[in-house]
Amino acid sequence: MKNKKISRSLLTIYDLLYRRFGPRHWWPGNTRIEIIIGAILTQNTAWGNVEKAIKNLKKAKVLSVNKLRGISEKRLAGLIRPSGYYNVKANRVKNFLEFLNSRYKGSIDRMFKADLYKLRENLLAVKGIGRETADSIILYAGNKPIFVVDAYTKRMLSRHGFIGKEAEYREMQSLFMNNLPEDARLFNEFHALIVELGKSICKSKQPLCSICPIRGGRRRQNARRSKETGRNQESAGNGRKAH
Numbered sequence: 001m002k003n004k005k006i007s008r009s010l011l012t013i014y015d016l017l018y019r020r021f022g023p024r025h026w027w028p029g030n031t032r033i034e035i036i037i038g039a040i041l042t043q044n045t046a047w048g049n050v051e052k053a054i055k056n057l058k059k060a061k062v063l064s065v066n067k068l069r070g071i072s073e074k075r076l077a078g079l080i081r082p083s084g085y086y087n088v089k090a091n092r093v094k095n096f097l098e099f100l101n102s103r104y105k106g107s108i109d110r111m112f113k114a115d116l117y118k119l120r121e122n123l124l125a126v127k128g129i130g131r132e133t134a135d136s137i138i139l140y141a142g143n144k145p146i147f148v149v150d151a152y153t154k155r156m157l158s159r160h161g162f163i164g165k166e167a168e169y170r171e172m173q174s175l176f177m178n179n180l181p182e183d184a185r186l187f188n189e190f191h192a193l194i195v196e197l198g199k200s201i202c203k204s205k206q207p208l209c210s211i212c213p214i215r216g217g218r219r220r221q222n223a224r225r226s227k228e229t230g231r232n233q234e235s236a237g238n239g240r241k242a243h
Contacts, residue, residue: 016213160215
């Protein structure tokens with residue numbers, strides 16, 4: 001059930017972040033298979049490392065469903081080496097490709113025609129694909145409205161009092177999905193803006209709170225509300241005196 005106060009607060013935060021950082025154009029990738037592979041490779045590493053791995057796959061001309069299925073896991077591991085944990089991630093990519101082949105006949109189009117929540121359930125059954133990865137695949141490659149939660153999201157929500165530090169993925173995801181319009185484009189941009197905030201300002205150590213657009217924007221908003229409340233109370237008082 002939507003909480004109007006939380007809904008307004010989240011939309012205000014979105015506006016503040018958008019004004020500060022502008023559109024993020026996330027997730028970078030020319031094809032859906034590139035986005036999917038990127039979502040798997042970005043686990044436990046910086047995006048710059050994933051870009052190097054993706055570049056290797058492109059250079060080797062194997063960045064397609066059929067080509068990736070056709071190469072050995074060992075060769076795949078060598079190509080994605082820059083992403084770290086390359087043997088583990090090569091196995092996860094192969095697991096996804098086997099899932100795609102067995103359940104959707106190797107067709108990404110067919111996969112994304114499935115019901116959102118059924119697809120999520122199926123993806124989570126693939127060894128090595130967790131909630132953040134599954135949701136990234138669904139939102140960014142499938143353009144379906146599900147909100148992606150990560151460490152940056154939790155940090156922002158907890159520091160601004162929306163959740164406790166022990167909040168779990170589902171609770172955080174529900175906060176957004178229950179209180180925002182069901183819009184894949186909004187979810188995409190909002191999550192990307194939170195990531196930018198976390199990387200540049202709301203850092204895990206030594207956060208730059210003095211230049212936080214959320215903190216400053218909400219303070220200004222509260223100050224305006226206080227003035228408006230004061231004016232309204234003054235007007236009401238004058239009205240009572242007139243009688």
